[in-house]
Amino acid sequence: MKTKNVMTLNEFKDKHYGEPGTKKRDELEVGYEDFKLGALIYAARKEKGLTQEDLAEKIGSTKSYISKIENDIKEVRLSTLKKIIELGLGGQIQLSVRL
Numbered sequence: 001m002k003t004k005n006v007m008t009l010n011e012f013k014d015k016h017y018g019e020p021g022t023k024k025r026d027e028l029e030v031g032y033e034d035f036k037l038g039a040l041i042y043a044a045r046k047e048k049g050l051t052q053e054d055l056a057e058k059i060g061s062t063k064s065y066i067s068k069i070e071n072d073i074k075e076v077r078l079s080t081l082k083k084i085i086e087l088g089l090g091g092q093i094q095l096s097v098r099l
Contacts (some may be wrong), residue, residue, distance in 0.1 A: 009059045013025065013028065022039075029076075037067055037069075037076065037081075038072045039070075039073060041069060041070055041084060041085075041089075042070040044085075044089050044091065045066075045070075045088075045089065048089055048090070050088070051063075052066040052067050052070070055084065055088045055089070057085040057090040058087055059080070059084055059087050059088045060083075061080075061083075066084075069084075072082045081093065
């Protein structure tokens with residue numbers, strides 16, 4: 001029985017997008033972080049049992065804006081992210097910086 005060659009995610013990214021620090025790889029990583037943020041907000045909203053409209057109302061925004069953030073159509077400002085997490089979802093933001 002043959003085994004398949006399995007690649008880690010980082011090996012896949014290295015092969016198809018280049019090593020970390022290259023333009024193509026950096027663009028991939030930035031895009032992934034933006035996408036991940038929307039997915040995290042979506043998952044947290046669902047966990048709290050809120051609709052996009054409910055969340056928008058709690059933070060003084062619109063359903064359309066929440067949808068655009070969750071679907072990575074619109075970038076979210078840090079001040080708005082704080083409102084979403086703290087006021088809308090009752091959570092806390094934890095930031096870190098990697099150098």
